[in-house]
Amino acid sequence: MNAAERERYSRQILFPGIGERGQQALLESHAVVVGCGALGSFHAAALARAGVGRITLIDRDFVEPSNLHRQWLFDEADANDALPKAKAAERQLARINSSVTVRGQVADLTPSNVAELLGDADVILDGTDNFDTRYLINDFAVSRGIPWVYGAAVGSYGLAMPVIPGKTACLRCVYPDPPGGVQPTCETAGVLNVIVSAVASMQVADALKILCGRWEGEVSHITRMDLWNGGIRQTPTPARDPECPTCGRRDFPFLKPASRPPVSLCGRNAVQIHERERPIDLLALRARLELVGEVRANEFALRFSTPPYEMTVFPDGRAIIKGTADTGIARSLYARYLG
Numbered sequence: 001m002n003a004a005e006r007e008r009y010s011r012q013i014l015f016p017g018i019g020e021r022g023q024q025a026l027l028e029s030h031a032v033v034v035g036c037g038a039l040g041s042f043h044a045a046a047l048a049r050a051g052v053g054r055i056t057l058i059d060r061d062f063v064e065p066s067n068l069h070r071q072w073l074f075d076e077a078d079a080n081d082a083l084p085k086a087k088a089a090e091r092q093l094a095r096i097n098s099s100v101t102v103r104g105q106v107a108d109l110t111p112s113n114v115a116e117l118l119g120d121a122d123v124i125l126d127g128t129d130n131f132d133t134r135y136l137i138n139d140f141a142v143s144r145g146i147p148w149v150y151g152a153a154v155g156s157y158g159l160a161m162p163v164i165p166g167k168t169a170c171l172r173c174v175y176p177d178p179p180g181g182v183q184p185t186c187e188t189a190g191v192l193n194v195i196v197s198a199v200a201s202m203q204v205a206d207a208l209k210i211l212c213g214r215w216e217g218e219v220s221h222i223t224r225m226d227l228w229n230g231g232i233r234q235t236p237t238p239a240r241d242p243e244c245p246t247c248g249r250r251d252f253p254f255l256k257p258a259s260r261p262p263v264s265l266c267g268r269n270a271v272q273i274h275e276r277e278r279p280i281d282l283l284a285l286r287a288r289l290e291l292v293g294e295v296r297a298n299e300f301a302l303r304f305s306t307p308p309y310e311m312t313v314f315p316d317g318r319a320i321i322k323g324t325a326d327t328g329i330a331r332s333l334y335a336r337y338l339g
């Protein structure tokens with residue numbers, strides 16, 4: 001560490017949990033943030049300010065005006081230019097801390113690119129908005145022994161949980177299967193901006209502890225918070241399940257390409273998402289979507305318009321998204337409105 005670094009990070013070095021050794025470890029570390037929206041853009045800024053030497057940001061979306069109330073790193077110019085979030089964040093982080101190396105990847109994390117994008121991470125932060133990607137991260141992280149930190153927020157409620165492979169329960173020990181049906185999302189249920197920063201802060205604190213080598217002997221916790229109705233509760237993560245398909249049997253089904261609902265181009269400007277085992281209650285979905293756009297539904301199909309896109313959803317979970325030929329955008333819209 002040189003004199004400028006020692007001065008820049010002096011208040012962090014004074015904090016005994018980090019110290020000079022911890023700071024040196026942060027400077028030599030690589031953190032990967034998956035999803036650079038509400039949670040991820042906060043992670044990215046905090047990690048850059050803390051001096052984490054290499055930061056990779058993965059996101060498939062563009063900045064929109066409706067992101068700005070909670071996505072701390074972006075501004076009106078980014079939304080007006082519809083910049084990819086990974087690139088807008090990369091640019092902003094260079095202004096915050098020009099000495100860290102930031103790589104913004106405009107990509108949809110899939111079984112086929114997960115090794116390339118996450119392979120040399122020292123820690124992975126979950127800034128995603130969907131369970132497909134979280135179960136993929138969990139399988140990959142456990143298979144390679146890379147710690148990761150799960151986080152989620154909707155409404156005024158959120159939770160965070162670190163996963164240290166071989167030491168703590170993994171995501172599938174706690175939630176054996178992804179939830180079925182339609183889940184509340186920030187797009188359908190709204191979100192309070194400060195629950196996002198609170199959850200993201202918990203995740204970054206765990207990531208810094210992991211990178212500084214301060215995890216040994218710690219008990220890991222699930223933190224659940226509701227910043228509107230009150231209540232912050234931390235409970236130790238449950239014990240590892242020896243029968244867990246991921247960390248017990250080491251089966252890793254989400255790393256197999258077939259585990260993801262396939263996506264195909266369908267016509268000139270439309271994408272079909274072939275969900276196979278996700279029955280959807282179309283009338284319940286209509287009730288959620290009526291709050292945010294124009295929607296029509298009967299028992300056979302639901303059509304939802306969110307210009308420039310139009311989404312048609314079928315009871316088996318299949319969907320056709322018109323208005324794009326980009327499969328990443330189609331998956332993103334599906335995750336936003338169906339969870």
Ligand SMILES: [Zn+2]
Pocket residue numbers: 169170171172173174240241244245246247248
């Ligand atoms: Zn497990």
